[in-house]
Amino acid sequence: MRHSVIVSALLMALSGCSQLPAQKPAPIEEISQPMVVAEPELVENEVLNDNIAQAQATDFGHIFIDRDMSFTGVLPCDRCPGIKYHVNLFQDGKFEARQEFIDRHEVNLVKGTWLLEGRIIHLMSQQTKIPSFQFVSNNKVVLLDEAGKPVVSKDNYELLRSNDFIKLDTSVQMLGMYQVIDNQAFFTPCDNGDKTTVAMTQHHIPMLRAYQTDKNLNGKAVIATMIARQSPKEDKMLFVEKFEQFWPGASCPDVLNVAKVQGIVWRVERVKFIQVPQQYNLRMLFNDNAKLYGFSGCNVFNASYSQSSNLLKVEPLVSTRKYCAQSNYYESNFTQHLQMADRIELNGDKLQLFHNNEVVVEMRPALN
Numbered sequence: 001m002r003h004s005v006i007v008s009a010l011l012m013a014l015s016g017c018s019q020l021p022a023q024k025p026a027p028i029e030e031i032s033q034p035m036v037v038a039e040p041e042l043v044e045n046e047v048l049n050d051n052i053a054q055a056q057a058t059d060f061g062h063i064f065i066d067r068d069m070s071f072t073g074v075l076p077c078d079r080c081p082g083i084k085y086h087v088n089l090f091q092d093g094k095f096e097a098r099q100e101f102i103d104r105h106e107v108n109l110v111k112g113t114w115l116l117e118g119r120i121i122h123l124m125s126q127q128t129k130i131p132s133f134q135f136v137s138n139n140k141v142v143l144l145d146e147a148g149k150p151v152v153s154k155d156n157y158e159l160l161r162s163n164d165f166i167k168l169d170t171s172v173q174m175l176g177m178y179q180v181i182d183n184q185a186f187f188t189p190c191d192n193g194d195k196t197t198v199a200m201t202q203h204h205i206p207m208l209r210a211y212q213t214d215k216n217l218n219g220k221a222v223i224a225t226m227i228a229r230q231s232p233k234e235d236k237m238l239f240v241e242k243f244e245q246f247w248p249g250a251s252c253p254d255v256l257n258v259a260k261v262q263g264i265v266w267r268v269e270r271v272k273f274i275q276v277p278q279q280y281n282l283r284m285l286f287n288d289n290a291k292l293y294g295f296s297g298c299n300v301f302n303a304s305y306s307q308s309s310n311l312l313k314v315e316p317l318v319s320t321r322k323y324c325a326q327s328n329y330y331e332s333n334f335t336q337h338l339q340m341a342d343r344i345e346l347n348g349d350k351l352q353l354f355h356n357n358e359v360v361v362e363m364r365p366a367l368n
Helices: 002-018 050-055 205-212 328-340
Strands: 067-076 084-088 093-103 106-117 120-124 133-137 140-143 159-163 171-181 184-189 220-230 237-248 265-271 285-286 293-294 301-309 311-315 343-347 350-355 359-364
Touching: 106 171, 120 359, 140 301, 205 220, 205 237, 265 328, 311 343, 328 359
Parallel strands: none
Antiparallel strands: 067 084, 067 159, 084 093, 093 106, 106 120, 120 133, 133 140, 140 159, 171 184, 171 220, 220 237, 265 285, 265 359, 285 293, 293 301, 301 311, 343 350, 350 359
């Protein structure tokens, strides 16, 4: 009996040792999916968030114009390939800027004062209206729209700061009245009528000699074309950089009332279906003596012509024979269609030459 009890106790002890604790299932790790945020569509000329626009400038705390600095770039233009900008900011609170309209042969030189409000730089001038900009960084500014917001566009509206200060190029194409009185030369641009003294420099001397040795010009006021720059000093003296030519018999045009063909320097804008880049500066003049002459992009030319009412006949051209790789294409097309012209019409401020009732040459008065 006692033996049975001992055996039963041993069996129960062994049975208890063999039982393992119940295993708990491992927890299932939940993988969170990233939240996708839809980006708003970019609308041209719209600022998505003004705070974001301001937060772009993260590489500086404050803007300080404590030295003279230059910003340059090409900004979009509605009616031309672009506007070349060169803006100089001076630490004394003044600025100067050059706006060059590509292929329009138009340059604006503007001076004034600047005002810095936070990151926005206002350029103020009595000459003309000039846009404001916002600093995106110390080395970059972006154009502001009329509402004072940075322009958001696929096009470039930014000017970049140059590593070094760059002196502004103040040379411009000029057309106006040139005259020498008592050995002093004067020039009056057709576009503004401000009479200025011409400095006696190495580039002016050939112009002066050509004027004084021509008995038909000497002592008279004559239209001249040249590239020149005006002195920043109070005397505003004019410095000739390149003399082009005189235009005897021409006068400054009245662009609001162009009433005649003769006596006006015309700039060629289009030949048949070809738009002529104004950098080639194709120009011509019909004078009252049945002669025409001009500059065809590379060479100078002249010819006789006859006009009866609107009928036109141009005799063979006499021209210099220089070769200019870039402009000869436009020159050859222009001279060819000029001699083909059989009719001439003045429509508003446009002078049009026709061949078989089709416009083959279109010109406007040259102001510079």
